[in-house]
Amino acid sequence: MFNRKTGLIIAGILIVFGLVGALNILIHGEHAMGTNNKVPWGAMIAGYVFFVGASAGLSIVSSLGHVFKIERFEVIGKRALVGGIATLLMGFVVIALELGKPFNMIYILFSPGISSAIFWMGALYGTLLVLLLAEFYFVIKGKHAIASTIGIFVVIADVAAHSNLGAVFGNSVARSFWNGPFIPIYLIVLAILLGLGVLAVMFYIIDKTNATKDSLVYRNEHIVSIIGKLMALFIVISFFFMFWKLFTSTYGAAPGQYEAAMALLAGPLSFNFWVFDVLLMMVIPFILLMTKNGFQPQRVFLAGILTIIGNLFVRIDLVFAGEIVEFTFLPGQESQYLHAFVSWSEWGVLLGAIGGSILIYLLAEKYFNLDEEHEHHHGESKANKPVEA
Amino acid sequence: MRQFNRRTFLKASAAAAVVSSVPLYVSFNNYKKAAEDATVHKIPSFCQGCTSYCGIIAHVKNDRLWKIEGHPIHLKSRGHLCARGHGMADYAYSKDRIQHPWKRGDNGEFEKISWDQAFKEIGEKLKDIVKKYSGNSVVWMEHGSHRKPYVDRLFDKIGSPNFVTQYSTCFNSKTNAWQQMVGGTLSGDHQKSKYIIFEGRNFAGGIVPNGMNLITKAKEQGTKILVIDPRYSEIAKIADEWLPIRPGTDLAFRLAMANVLISEGLYDKVFVKKYVDGFDEFWKYNKHNTPEWAEEITGISAQKIREIAREFAKNAPQAFIEPGWHGLHAHYLNSTQTAQMAIILNALVGNFYQRGGLMPSATVTLGHLELPEVFGPEKGDRVDGAGVDGEFKTVEPARGISHLIANKVAEGKVKAVFVCNNNPLRTSPSPEEQKQLKDADLVVSINIDWNETSYHAAHYILPEHYYLERYEHPYTVSGHITHEHPQIALRQPVIKPLHDSKNIIDILDGIAKGMGYNDLYPFTVEDDIKAAIAPLGITFEQLKKAGTIEFPATLKTGFPINKGKPALKTKSGKIQFSAELFKLDGKIGVPTWIAPKVMPDSSKADEFRLIHGKQPWHSHAMTNNNNYLMAMSERYDGMSMWMNTARANKLGIKNGDTVTMESSIAKKEVKVKVTELIHPDCVWVPSTYGGYSPKNTTAYNVGVNFNDFIPVMVEPWSGSTMSQEVVVKIRKGAM
Amino acid sequence: MARYGLVIDDSKCTGCTACTIACQLHNNLEPEMTYNRLEILETGTYPNVKMDIMPMQCMHCDNAPCVSVCPTQATYKREDGIVAIDYDKCIGCKYCMTACPYDARKLNEERVPVKCRWCPEYLEKGEQPPCAATCMNDVRVFGDLDDPNSKINKILAENEVVSLLPEKGTKPSIFYVKK
Ligand SMILES: Nc1nc2c(c(=O)[nH]1)N[C@H]1C(S)=C(S)[C@@H](COP(=O)(O)OP(=O)(O)OC[C@H]3O[C@@H](n4cnc5c(=O)[nH]c(N)nc54)[C@H](O)[C@@H]3O)O[C@H]1N2
Ligand SMILES: Nc1nc2c(c(=O)[nH]1)N[C@H]1C(S)=C(S)[C@@H](COP(=O)(O)OP(=O)(O)OC[C@H]3O[C@@H](n4cnc5c(=O)[nH]c(N)nc54)[C@H](O)[C@@H]3O)O[C@H]1N2
Numbered sequence A: 001m002f003n004r005k006t007g008l009i010i011a012g013i014l015i016v017f018g019l020v021g022a023l024n025i026l027i028h029g030e031h032a033m034g035t036n037n038k039v040p041w042g043a044m045i046a047g048y049v050f051f052v053g054a055s056a057g058l059s060i061v062s063s064l065g066h067v068f069k070i071e072r073f074e075v076i077g078k079r080a081l082v083g084g085i086a087t088l089l090m091g092f093v094v095i096a097l098e099l100g101k102p103f104n105m106i107y108i109l110f111s112p113g114i115s116s117a118i119f120w121m122g123a124l125y126g127t128l129l130v131l132l133l134a135e136f137y138f139v140i141k142g143k144h145a146i147a148s149t150i151g152i153f154v155v156i157a158d159v160a161a162h163s164n165l166g167a168v169f170g171n172s173v174a175r176s177f178w179n180g181p182f183i184p185i186y187l188i189v190l191a192i193l194l195g196l197g198v199l200a201v202m203f204y205i206i207d208k209t210n211a212t213k214d215s216l217v218y219r220n221e222h223i224v225s226i227i228g229k230l231m232a233l234f235i236v237i238s239f240f241f242m243f244w245k246l247f248t249s250t251y252g253a254a255p256g257q258y259e260a261a262m263a264l265l266a267g268p269l270s271f272n273f274w275v276f277d278v279l280l281m282m283v284i285p286f287i288l289l290m291t292k293n294g295f296q297p298q299r300v301f302l303a304g305i306l307t308i309i310g311n312l313f314v315r316i317d318l319v320f321a322g323e324i325v326e327f328t329f330l331p332g333q334e335s336q337y338l339h340a341f342v343s344w345s346e347w348g349v350l351l352g353a354i355g356g357s358i359l360i361y362l363l364a365e366k367y368f369n370l371d372e373e374h375e376h377h378h379g380e381s382k383a384n385k386p387v388e389a
Numbered sequence B: 001m002r003q004f005n006r007r008t009f010l011k012a013s014a015a016a017a018v019v020s021s022v023p024l025y026v027s028f029n030n031y032k033k034a035a036e037d038a039t040v041h042k043i044p045s046f047c048q049g050c051t052s053y054c055g056i057i058a059h060v061k062n063d064r065l066w067k068i069e070g071h072p073i074h075l076k077s078r079g080h081l082c083a084r085g086h087g088m089a090d091y092a093y094s095k096d097r098i099q100h101p102w103k104r105g106d107n108g109e110f111e112k113i114s115w116d117q118a119f120k121e122i123g124e125k126l127k128d129i130v131k132k133y134s135g136n137s138v139v140w141m142e143h144g145s146h147r148k149p150y151v152d153r154l155f156d157k158i159g160s161p162n163f164v165t166q167y168s169t170c171f172n173s174k175t176n177a178w179q180q181m182v183g184g185t186l187s188g189d190h191q192k193s194k195y196i197i198f199e200g201r202n203f204a205g206g207i208v209p210n211g212m213n214l215i216t217k218a219k220e221q222g223t224k225i226l227v228i229d230p231r232y233s234e235i236a237k238i239a240d241e242w243l244p245i246r247p248g249t250d251l252a253f254r255l256a257m258a259n260v261l262i263s264e265g266l267y268d269k270v271f272v273k274k275y276v277d278g279f280d281e282f283w284k285y286n287k288h289n290t291p292e293w294a295e296e297i298t299g300i301s302a303q304k305i306r307e308i309a310r311e312f313a314k315n316a317p318q319a320f321i322e323p324g325w326h327g328l329h330a331h332y333l334n335s336t337q338t339a340q341m342a343i344i345l346n347a348l349v350g351n352f353y354q355r356g357g358l359m360p361s362a363t364v365t366l367g368h369l370e371l372p373e374v375f376g377p378e379k380g381d382r383v384d385g386a387g388v389d390g391e392f393k394t395v396e397p398a399r400g401i402s403h404l405i406a407n408k409v410a411e412g413k414v415k416a417v418f419v420c421n422n423n424p425l426r427t428s429p430s431p432e433e434q435k436q437l438k439d440a441d442l443v444v445s446i447n448i449d450w451n452e453t454s455y456h457a458a459h460y461i462l463p464e465h466y467y468l469e470r471y472e473h474p475y476t477v478s479g480h481i482t483h484e485h486p487q488i489a490l491r492q493p494v495i496k497p498l499h500d501s502k503n504i505i506d507i508l509d510g511i512a513k514g515m516g517y518n519d520l521y522p523f524t525v526e527d528d529i530k531a532a533i534a535p536l537g538i539t540f541e542q543l544k545k546a547g548t549i550e551f552p553a554t555l556k557t558g559f560p561i562n563k564g565k566p567a568l569k570t571k572s573g574k575i576q577f578s579a580e581l582f583k584l585d586g587k588i589g590v591p592t593w594i595a596p597k598v599m600p601d602s603s604k605a606d607e608f609r610l611i612h613g614k615q616p617w618h619s620h621a622m623t624n625n626n627n628y629l630m631a632m633s634e635r636y637d638g639m640s641m642w643m644n645t646a647r648a649n650k651l652g653i654k655n656g657d658t659v660t661m662e663s664s665i666a667k668k669e670v671k672v673k674v675t676e677l678i679h680p681d682c683v684w685v686p687s688t689y690g691g692y693s694p695k696n697t698t699a700y701n702v703g704v705n706f707n708d709f710i711p712v713m714v715e716p717w718s719g720s721t722m723s724q725e726v727v728v729k730i731r732k733g734a735m
Numbered sequence C: 001m002a003r004y005g006l007v008i009d010d011s012k013c014t015g016c017t018a019c020t021i022a023c024q025l026h027n028n029l030e031p032e033m034t035y036n037r038l039e040i041l042e043t044g045t046y047p048n049v050k051m052d053i054m055p056m057q058c059m060h061c062d063n064a065p066c067v068s069v070c071p072t073q074a075t076y077k078r079e080d081g082i083v084a085i086d087y088d089k090c091i092g093c094k095y096c097m098t099a100c101p102y103d104a105r106k107l108n109e110e111r112v113p114v115k116c117r118w119c120p121e122y123l124e125k126g127e128q129p130p131c132a133a134t135c136m137n138d139v140r141v142f143g144d145l146d147d148p149n150s151k152i153n154k155i156l157a158e159n160e161v162v163s164l165l166p167e168k169g170t171k172p173s174i175f176y177v178k179k
């Protein structure tokens, strides 16, 4: 079904989309984006949150193996790490395109705004990238002790960086829908769900293409199935977060919150919300997983794809929901929903960044040995993995 | 791309100032720095954005106009300027300005020509026309009459009586009534008044900045402000009360007010006895016009009319009903009588020449340049019939009937037309009729941009210097507000001419020379300015530096008396309630009820009266090509037509819908603003839009204009357009 | 050191937009870019209606969210209370835009979120910036809050004033006269 070549072709096509979109944004700046003065953040910010979320999810789950020594996860360690680096780098590309004047980032060092969550975001993600690369370096070199130690810091940095990213939204007093501690926590949960989705897809394909010599079966259970169980758990957790956020928002909360929640439930974002955030990210994957033979790799793979797509939209919707309610300043003024959308250039960049992640991953596969080199299998060999129905 | 970007003028110096630290662009900080470094020259002059002619201080950097501020002394501005003033200043850099003379070729396309060619051809054609049809076939159309002394030299030479102003489209009905009844106009003394009625006058939309400032100050001191207007206008926003009146019925309201004042004995009997002529005649014809009668017509309750009349009398003489400007005074068949009633109401409470009531403007007398007299053939009757026996005898000949000229071309009576600083194709009724101007043998447009008249009617287009590029004869500052100190203001160049344009004397001189008259204009504007200020004891240098100069107060309160007798410039020296001139053809001289010419049928859901008005950030049809001001229109939904919510509901029309509007002469689409702020009987359009010159790129095809819907009509007493005597049918949906 | 404030008596505003364009030309802004704006609201039913017009611009908040969220101190608070922007430090993250509760910022062509500057070149000389000076209704009065004799303090003493969205804790330096 898949091989490296198809992978490269897919990545290539996506990257072409990305380059065209990026070029348009570089030339026309903000005009090429779906944002405006009243909806300043859009798909690029959401996309950035998506990619660094995938990165966080991947490295947190991967750390289950080599940091927390949960054996059944060890097999995914290196590849998840590579995935984490690839998606983080792509996250940076997306945010760099979103920034009006990215070269002035240098002032984050020379003139730091320490009260700013974006300053900390820069600092933390910068640190995280260094840590991830170091971990990868030592893993490849086979220095597992150091790598595991760094791994601990990676997890800390990941959680810190990603919850801080949530705080970027949460700190905004102006946008009552974002304001508060909800988003930092929610983003971590979503990141793990997303990371699981990505891993499900990755390892299903790795398995199908025999890309690894490692056994993907642990005590009779395929790694993808294990991922599937975790996915089901995190779908439930995500659901509770979403439910309570919307429930509290629709019940006499701060002005603007109710309207924002209604924008999702029944307003201009409702199609996205019900189709992508609810059905694709949660309901359908959950049904796929919980019905008979649900944790079979193929099912989990499908559920993974759907939850990845849903995860992208849920972030776009979260960003828009915070901004879509027009501010009112005169007593008695009725607020209106603003127009917010994702432009084709932004879609291009998002697809391109997916392509970029795939490309980086494939290159890593090619140039590095991503298999576990120490043999410590407990039972089954590759030959007797469960046969597909 | 805009040809003249705001930043381009800073670019040259910015580029020099930047030691390229930022690779891709010159950063805004550096622009700003360069801009700050450049020396700013501050040159006083005055605005051309509307007839308020406010004093300005122009700020010029690197030979480019940067911005303007209000002249602190000038009576109309006193430091304040309206949006249009700023916008007009920036418009100097519009790419749609006329940049050199143009000629319409045989194929209808315009070609660039030289001034020499223009003068030669225009001169020769004009000479032929005068020879063949006499000077009476030649017309000069202009906004106002500031160029008239110059034009007169040419017109005296060729024997033309036809200097026509835009006033028939503006406020002829008012000036005529005041001329006949008072001998001249007075203005309200807003700041010292205790009670002001703005009826058909929107001071915050038809703006005199300092006038509005005085009104706001008055309000802060407790002056009561009543606004009577079918539409909640900008000044209604600060009023104590807004009374929506049925449009076209103000005459009935005013007659009923007078009825209360007289029948309840509230009027100033001493004043009336001493200074009014024709009171008895007025009363004889109007006894029956009671508030109850007016309630039926106006929709304002009899009780309310009484209340207003009593309050008006109680506060008098520190109370007045605004003499007004355009609103009401070129609008209806009964406009002259409505204007007459403003005079009568004010006179009844004795507020003439009283602080807080009506006062004149202080003025000084300017000197004249001694020039050789011009001799030419005797002039005939005015071609537009203004002041002519058997035609429009009662219309002021000095103003003329602007909107009739195109029809006179069609009748073959007008052969050559000069249109200067005037745009009849857009500001006069019925564009199709106005377009007939082009059929004259010679049509010369002297305007600053590709307005409709230039584009659709002109044979030659000659660019006059922009107002920021030229000198003009000094203005004595006056009108619409009172002041004790006379002022004069100078218009002077603040930037060098950007294009191949000329000042008006040189244009007239060139045409005269083209006709073979080589010495009609042996002087410059500077000579004229010096002669004008000679008697005032100031120098040209002083005036240039100050821009506006104020002289010691000359104004006195109290009715003008000469040798113990009232000395107005009227037949009796008093206020004439009965205007002699109007007693023509069996008419009576005092106003009495005249119904509007047309009325929407209240049983028909789709019939409305179409009314219009100024928007604070646009002037006439002149600023609709200005990018800054049109951006305001976009921002605040400025192009939409207003319709009352209840009426809209009946027709199924929602806010933002496009509707089709039809009158006897036009059918157009327009976007609707559904609002509670307007009388149900009418729809209101802002008067600026509906540009139809493709070369005025910003204005082109944006919105509709009231003039699209009204045929050419002439109000019988004062010659105005009757621009609201029109009923339109409106239905939901596009055409 | 002066501490600048602005009182706005919106009951006097008649929506002429002179403040907008005077500011645009002074600051060399293109027609689409504005540093101030009007919020307009009609209420009531014919003929008992009312219109509110409220001029708005950057509030130069004492506790400015846009300052605290700026990662590079490109937006900073001057000693005199003015919230200023150093364009050359701005990364264009638009965080200040999402953080501002007053919609005070707009993105310019260089992708810097700009806003009303309070024109210190005027305030420092004790003069009114163009938006205030041009206004025929004297709706705006800028001045030094630390100077007991300033006109602004006189107005503040004589009138009840409110600031917008006090619940956001931003402590705006613009005070609206309550009428
Ligand atoms: N912004 C701006 N200011 C200007 C000008 C401009 O073009 N734009 N032009 C200048 C010039 S030349 C002039 S003449 C003046 C004009 O100044 P105004 O006369 O004040 O202006 P208008 O808007 O023509 O009319 C005033 C009001 O009359 C109302 N009105 C219409 N029909 C009726 C009616 O039947 N009854 C009553 N009671 N009211 C009615 C309109 O709704 C409008 O609000 O403005 C001067 N200043
Ligand atoms: N559509 C419409 N018609 C109206 C009105 C309206 O508001 N809208 N208002 C009515 C009233 S009150 C009036 S007073 C009249 C005014 O009617 P017009 O006198 O026709 O006045 P504007 O449209 O103001 O300007 C006419 C032209 O003057 C030119 N111009 C501007 N500055 C200069 C200059 O310095 N020199 C020269 N040579 N030309 C210049 C411009 O090209 C502009 O097109 O219109 C009346 N009719």
Ligand code: SF4
Residues within 6 Å of the ligand: B047, B048, B049, B050, B051, B052, B053, B054, B076, B080, B081, B082, B083, B084, B085, B086, B207, B208, B209, B619
């Ligand atoms: S009112 Fe406005 S447009 Fe008219 S002269 Fe004054 S500043 Fe210019």
Ligand code: SF4
Residues within 6 Å of the ligand: C012, C013, C014, C015, C016, C017, C018, C019, C020, C038, C055, C131, C134, C135, C136, C137, C138, C139, C140
């Ligand atoms: S200039 Fe003054 S009156 Fe005009 S819109 Fe601005 S604040 Fe209001």
Ligand code: SF4
Residues within 6 Å of the ligand: C057, C058, C059, C060, C061, C064, C065, C066, C067, C083, C099, C100, C101, C102, C103, C104, C105, C115, C170
């Ligand atoms: S109004 Fe907005 S932009 Fe201005 S200081 Fe306050 S938060 Fe910052």
Ligand code: SF4
Residues within 6 Å of the ligand: C066, C069, C070, C071, C072, C073, C074, C075, C085, C089, C090, C091, C092, C093, C094, C095, C096, C097, C112, C113
């Ligand atoms: S966009 Fe610029 S000014 Fe605004 S927060 Fe980001 S760096 Fe600071």
Ligand code: SF4
Residues within 6 Å of the ligand: C022, C023, C024, C026, C027, C035, C036, C057, C115, C116, C117, C118, C119, C129, C130, C131, C132
């Ligand atoms: S203070 Fe300056 S920048 Fe701010 S609105 Fe006024 S003129 Fe514009």
Ligand SMILES: [Mo]
Residues within 6 Å of the ligand: B051, B169, B170, B171, B326
């Ligand atoms: Mo006029």
